[in-house]
Amino acid sequence: MRASRLLQLLMLLQSRGRMTARELAAELEVSVRTVYRDVEALGSSGVPVYADRGPAGGYRLLDGYRTRLTGLTGEEAESLFLTGLPGPAAELGLGAVVAATQVKVLAALPPELRSRAGRVRERFHLDAPGWFRGAEGAPHLAAVADAVWRQRRVRIGYARWDGSAGERVVEPLGLVLKAGLWYLVARAGDLRTYRVSRVGECAPLDEVFERPAGFDLAEYWAAWSERFEERMCAMHVVVRMTPRGLRRARVLLSLAASRALEFVEPDGEWTTVRLPAESPEHALVELLKLGADVEVLEPADLRAHVIATVEALSATYTRPRES
Template identity: 50%
Template sequence: MSAGRLLSVLLLLQSRGRVSARAIADELNVSVRTAYRDLARLQSSGFPVYAEPGRGGGYRLLDGYRTRLTGMSEGEARALFFAGLPGPAADLGLAADVTAARLKLLAALPTGLREEASRVASVFHLDAPGWYRDPEQPPHLPLFVDAVLTRRAVDVRYRRWRAPQEVDRRLRPYGLVLKSGTWYAVAATERGTATYRVAQVLDAVLSDDRFDRPVDFDLGAYWASYLEDFHARRYTGTATIRLSPQGRRRLPDNVPPEVVRAVDSTAVPIGDRGWVEAVIPTEGTEHARGELLRLGGDVEVVAPPELRQAMAVTVETLARAYELP
């Protein structure tokens, strides 16, 4: 039986007052039967745990009893920064440490502050992944957590989008970033500092090679610079389009925010039907065609000619497929 889990049960009783066995089981990710066994073990060890039968009952500590066993382990102290982020904490393998750290913090608070902290925690929830896709579950993420914290290099087999698609790399991870439900490793290589999508790591082995992270390296500043550079490389052209009022309303649900902002800043009214003409950034003809076709008849491409032609060819193909005149 885990002594750490018994302590968590004790702190849970101390921080919440009356708690059911089911609530204990859910909080600690164990079965209800295990929760009952843990409670019985605490009682047999001399802790003043008693049951309140009936509807709304549960288990509680004798009034006035408080334990001083609230010291945090190293893992729990690390996990403290993820106390409000249960999803990312679970991804990183820190779920148990986060639960224990949260319970110890609550147990150390005065009653009034403890109730307020619990109330606030109950009305906020973070769901990091974006809509319309399942969150990634990279199998090698815990290994990268270990590498970041112990400053050890990782030998990986990595799948990338350009040829050769599979490459071998030795990475020295400086940090991990969660972006819209996707984990990225920022790591030093022989080619310099780069960003790697952890889910694209096909195989990974923690090496004995240790490294020193540069004292002036700022993960947040690096990521901001990386995003700025990414967007600069992403949009290599522009297009002039016309949008109906309905098309403009549908825009945020069908194109990236950069395109929406471009429309808002460059839109010029044309005609008397509420249509506007605007200039938007594009990643290329094929990509722009795919995005703009989502708007159907509420968009018209004016320029460049190759994008207008690509749209026309697609519309003609669809007309033939549906046997329209």
């Protein structure tokens, strides 16, 4: 256990530079006194670690010192090659960089770990887009990613969901890949999320910006995603389904509706359930997929819309065909 902690301490200093004893203790989840003992142990084993005194002081390694990755476990070596994500990296213009990095890491590993890491590349593959949809084109993705990395403001042309377009200057904070789609999190007065495929032009500006203090991309995305799903399910409908309808609904309806049915069991010939929906129009299209295995009970206007649609379909299929 201690050997693993010593290696983790060494890697922290190697990757982050100067760190205080309190910062190391927080990262390693140990006491400051334990950090003192571990640093002393590293020094005794020949690792050139030393302390800078003063308010801005801390522990750091001698400039230029690097260690080989000989402390990895088999599982850790394997996991390195699950994080490469060659497809998304290539979209960001980093495909060659990722490949070169993997070659260097493999060269630094002992033979057994090198073999285990290689097997991961042979046997696991990430295909991010959903079924029946290819990866969405985002011609300005590399430029946006560069602006994120360099903390440069950019002027983008953006096509909104309703077809209108506009131009704005944003401060790009991060990129998120969700189900094969790239999203840009940026500050434009307040924090906003943009679909990168809708960026029609991207002009980097010679203006560096400061990132918001305490901003965490993963936390922002989790909160934004939750709000987005709530907005996308602005209404609920009450329906009853046959057992066959329940089975089909879990496959054919939207993800939100499928989740609502996840633990619903058939209750006789018909089972009444309450489902989320984006709008009456979306609900109509979704529920017609189930045919006679579903009946809309509420709201009344949706039920009337279904009846009118079914009557129109009946009229279409019962009138004589023109020869």
